[in-house]
Amino acid sequence: MAQYLLSVYQPVGPAPAPEILEPIMQDLEALNREMKAAGVWVFAAGLHPTDTATVVRQQGTGVLITDGPFAETKEHLGGFTVIEAEDLDAALGWAGKLSRATTLPIEVRPVQH
Amino acid sequence: MTRDAAPALPPEPAGAPVAETEIARVFRQEYGRAVAVLTRVLGDIDAAEDAVQDAFTLAVQRWPSAGTPPSPAGWIITTARNSAIDRLRREAGRLDKQLKATLLQAARSPALRTPEEQVITELSREGTVDDDRLRLIFTCCHPALAANIQVALTLRLLGGLTTAEIAHAFLVPETTMAQRLVRAKAKIRDARIPYRVPHGVDLPARLQPVLAVVYLIFNEGYSSSSAGSFTREELCREAIRLGRLLAALLPDEPEVAGLLALMLLTESRRGARESGGALVLLADQDRRLWDRALIAEGQALVRQCLRRNQPGPYQLQAAINAVHSDAADAAATDWRQILRLYDQLLEVAPGPVVALNRAVALAELEGPAPALRLADELGLEGYHLFHAVRADFLARLGRADEAAGAYSSALHLAGNAADREFLEARLRDARLGDGRSPNAGPVPGETAGGADAG
Numbered sequence: 001m002a003q004y005l006l007s008v009y010q011p012v013g014p015a016p017a018p019e020i021l022e023p024i025m026q027d028l029e030a031l032n033r034e035m036k037a038a039g040v041w042v043f044a045a046g047l048h049p050t051d052t053a054t055v056v057r058q059q060g061t062g063v064l065i066t067d068g069p070f071a072e073t074k075e076h077l078g079g080f081t082v083i084e085a086e087d088l089d090a091a092l093g094w095a096g097k098l099s100r101a102t103t104l105p106i107e108v109r110p111v112q113h
Numbered sequence: 114m115t116r117d118a119a120p121a122l123p124p125e126p127a128g129a130p131v132a133e134t135e136i137a138r139v140f141r142q143e144y145g146r147a148v149a150v151l152t153r154v155l156g157d158i159d160a161a162e163d164a165v166q167d168a169f170t171l172a173v174q175r176w177p178s179a180g181t182p183p184s185p186a187g188w189i190i191t192t193a194r195n196s197a198i199d200r201l202r203r204e205a206g207r208l209d210k211q212l213k214a215t216l217l218q219a220a221r222s223p224a225l226r227t228p229e230e231q232v233i234t235e236l237s238r239e240g241t242v243d244d245d246r247l248r249l250i251f252t253c254c255h256p257a258l259a260a261n262i263q264v265a266l267t268l269r270l271l272g273g274l275t276t277a278e279i280a281h282a283f284l285v286p287e288t289t290m291a292q293r294l295v296r297a298k299a300k301i302r303d304a305r306i307p308y309r310v311p312h313g314v315d316l317p318a319r320l321q322p323v324l325a326v327v328y329l330i331f332n333e334g335y336s337s338s339s340a341g342s343f344t345r346e347e348l349c350r351e352a353i354r355l356g357r358l359l360a361a362l363l364p365d366e367p368e369v370a371g372l373l374a375l376m377l378l379t380e381s382r383r384g385a386r387e388s389g390g391a392l393v394l395l396a397d398q399d400r401r402l403w404d405r406a407l408i409a410e411g412q413a414l415v416r417q418c419l420r421r422n423q424p425g426p427y428q429l430q431a432a433i434n435a436v437h438s439d440a441a442d443a444a445a446t447d448w449r450q451i452l453r454l455y456d457q458l459l460e461v462a463p464g465p466v467v468a469l470n471r472a473v474a475l476a477e478l479e480g481p482a483p484a485l486r487l488a489d490e491l492g493l494e495g496y497h498l499f500h501a502v503r504a505d506f507l508a509r510l511g512r513a514d515e516a517a518g519a520y521s522s523a524l525h526l527a528g529n530a531a532d533r534e535f536l537e538a539r540l541r542d543a544r545l546g547d548g549r550s551p552n553a554g555p556v557p558g559e560t561a562g563g564a565d566a567g
Contacts, residue, residue: 002305087307088257110304 010078144273149245371428374414381407391534396443497526
């Protein structure tokens, strides 16, 4: 078994209208339940927009704190799910479901262990 | 042979040189099998490759004096397995934690303890070992790996080509290719790309990249601009070998048979398609140079596919090539049948390149004017063969100036020396106002198959 980080990439900008967002959130909840029932779910979270982000970097003996996301990009990390799966094919299967539920692209990366 | 005839040459040294070619032959034939088996047993491709390399190094030392063992493949696999265990003991302290764990587990597994006799029995029994090779192909061609990586990995692990040979064939520096292979193998290990043949509903989709890789290898060998002719022939042979393997292992997949037939029928014309470094068009080829055995094999496969009646792009391209192979000379070509097959091909694999090839067939039936109108709607201005086809239509319509212009455009875009040679000659003809024979298909790649016209 290995763990995989499934990152949800979403475009920068205002959240979709409630009538679009609502069914997506329901699908997501259903998928989370399905993952838990299958014993693959480890952790999942949605994130606040990137304008709530703060970057901290070590500088000399102190730290430098700056406003904003680490990288200014058109798409950013909107949320993630960590799953436990037998191999990449199994992880890709769950990522496909997550992509269908969120209607967004998912990046799959193995967790070092 | 008389005793008093003075020997002109020193006697052949017994042993060494013979054994070395023998080892090279065994290497090419058995490397993929050995790596596939060892990958299953060890659970790690790098460890498998190292072990198989060790075994061949030992073979080079031993076989010349001890003789080739009765089952070279069995010897290689058993020796590689033992070497993996030795390596594990020797390097235990230095090995990566994860790799050590997999190797330790493997060392305890019964598969690693099977005696040589059993390995040989397993090898002679079709099944297990071939399944290993099939697993390895699907790992190498996993969609999580980039297409160029899939090709390189397949050639390295299943074909036993060296990194230098692969780099040479694909025109990249050896260090670049080496890095690509290392990264790909790391991804297979770290992301746990499975070593498994996909089944059921997953198989058709996962088979696509496998067939694409084999066909890419073939086309690289058949039409590559770059590599020397030796490497090119080797690539074609390797692709056909992989195609045969797939056809034997997946007898129920009609596209697998279709791909093999397509490669065999294309390869059958190798001896006739080049003269003095320039391409010879299908219509102008000396058909006595075609390889009849390959044609017979390819056509039998095509007939099998027709009976199964589940057409797909490879099968249809093979069928088109089979129609060409049937014609005693260019004039006898059944263009109506070819056009019908292109109509079908356009349905299952729509695309401008297929449409362009269909236009070529149409020109033979209805003349160049309607074919030119069709071609001009395709939006293929960046494709050198589009201009070559247009140029041919224009020349046949007696529009010599426009034809010369189109040949120049084609020449400007063509990358490959034989294509350029061909186009330059055509350009000279066009400038002289030579209309060319009406049946000479204008596509330099001479294959009538859609995407491979190059």
